[in-house]
Amino acid sequence: MKQISSHVGGCSLTCLIRAFLIVLSCCHIFCALSQKSEGALMVVEYTERGEGAAGEDEYVTVHDDDEVEEDLEVVQPTEQWQTLKSGQAVPAGSHVRLNLQTGEREVRLGEEQMKYWTQEHREKGKVQSSFSPDELKQAMKKIKEDLNFASKDTDHQDVVASKYRPLEELKKDMAQLDLVVETDVQIMRRLVDQFRSSNTTTEQRRSILLELEYLVHQVDNAESLCSMGGLEFILEGLNSSDFRLQESSAFVLGSALASNPVVQVKAVESGALQTLLTTLATAEPLSVKKKILFAVASLLRNFPYAQRHFLSHGGLQVLSELFRLDGGGILRKRIVTMLYDMISEKELISQAHLDPVPDVSYEERVRQYSTVSLQGELLEKGWCSLVPQLLDSTEHDYREKALRALLAMASVCLDQYRLNSSLLSSLLSLKDQYQEMVQSEMIVGEENSYFIEIVELIDALQVKMK
Incomplete structure (x- = not known):
């Protein structure tokens, strides 16, 4: 009995101690929870754990x-x-x-x-959470300076504005003038009506043609001029007895035809080629012939159908007569350049099959150019002996055009070149002359000059003639 009492008493004491410690712990936790911590935060968990990574953060x-208190960082x-x-x-x-x-x-x-x-924020780095007194003073000073500058700028704007009239006044004046803004089509229609008027003088018609020439450089305007009947009165101007109207009409026609297939087709259908050749054979002033040659070249460029009609209507014969009569050489150069362009076009078409992706219209263009027997006509009409005469010119540009044309015609004219002693001597003389020019330019430090190109053309022609 004594042992049992002692055991019971010891157990009671232990239990009391344990109960006291539990109560003390609860009081401590309650006080800790009731006390506001310095950095109290409310958090919402957003847990991210890797796959199978136990113990991740x-x-x-x-x-x-x-x-947050003001003194917190x-x-x-x-x-x-x-x-x-x-x-x-x-x-x-x-x-x-x-x-x-x-x-x-x-x-x-x-x-x-x-x-x-963004990257811009990264480059700026850390943002300061506070500013020093010196920095605040500098910022206030900058604000005052900006305000003063804005005030001065406003005064300057007032001075400038006083020199000009308000926009509303300008609008009223424009309305009183009853100004009408015309489109290019409206302008051309008005000019065509004025040209056809019986009260319009020759000088006024010439001025109208010059205005139209400026407008038809745009493809759409040239097509619109054709659709409103502009080709008819232009061809009438070519048949005029006044050479000034002939010159201006040819100028407008050439500008409208340049790189414009639609106008080229309409011009051939309206008989413009025959009119141009007739005027070219009968016109007297040099200025008229130059403008007509410009119109003919624009009509024939990249247009094999027109080139075939040009040959069938005796175009080469007209050009050969003009070539022989030209003493200054300006018409000769234009004629030779036009012939060279026509030969080169056909050669380029024949080489187009080398392209990895040929144009869809390639076969049709080859067929059309095959109907143009230009080089055969050149041989028959005596151009193998006419073109070398351009080498006698003193102009470097004329000689270059002649050499290029001679090379392009070599496939049909080579035998005649070899029999032409004048051509052989001209090539030797020109080569010596241009080699001296090249040497002179190399002495002063100039290389790859224009004269080197001419020497290369002469060499290429001499190689073909051997």
Whole structure:
């Protein structure tokens, strides 16, 4: 009995001690929970764990629950995790985690903040959470300077504005003038009506043609002029007895035809080629012939159908007569250039099959150019002996055009070249002359000159003639 009592008494004492410790712990926890901590935070868990990675760090998104005291240091989060020290505060929306390995809190930018974190923000670095008194003074000084400058700028604007009239007044004046803005088509229609008027003088018609020449450089305007009957009165001007109207009409026609297939087709269908050849054979002034040659060249360029009609209507015969009568050489150069362009076009078409992806219209163009027997006509009409005469000119440009044409015609004229002693001597003389010019330019430090190109043309022609 004595032993049992002693055991019961010891057990009661132990139980009392344990109960006292439990109560003490509860009081301590209650006090800790009721006391406001310095960095109280309300957290919403946003846990991210890797696949099968037990013990990974937990990520939490932090929102301010209590007001942060003014003396707390605000940490500016970045893209990288950084340690959050005791007494530090973080902006709302930042991500905070408890590193289970180190036991420290870490912070970085939240997801929404990361969206707008641009390269520009990265380069600016950390933003200062406070400014020194000196920095504030400098900022206030800068504001005052900006205000003073704005005031001076306003005064300057007032001075400038006083020199000009208000926009509303200008609008009223424009309305009183009853100005009408015309499109190009309306202008051309008005000019065509004026040209056809019986009261319009020759000088006025010439002025109208010059205005039209300026407008038809645009492809759409040239086509619109044809659709409103402009080709008819232009051809009438070519048949005029006044050479000034002939010159201006040919100028307008050449500009409208240049690189415009639609107008080229309409011109051939309206008989413009026959009119041009007739005028070219009968016109007297040199200025008229130059403009007509310009129109003929524009009509024939890249248009094998017109080239075939040109040959069938005696175009080469007209050009040969003009070539023989031209003493100055200006018409000769234009004629030889036009013939060279026609030969080169056909050669380029024959070489187009070498392209990896030929044009869809290639076969049709080859067929059309095959109907143009230009080189045979050149041989028959005596151009193998006419073109070399252009080498006698003193102009370097004329000689270059002649050499290029001679090379292009070599396939049909080679036998005649070899029999032409005048051509052989001209080539030798020109080669010596241009080699001396090349040497002179090399002495003064100039290379790859225009004269080297002419020497190369002469060499190429001499090689073909051997």
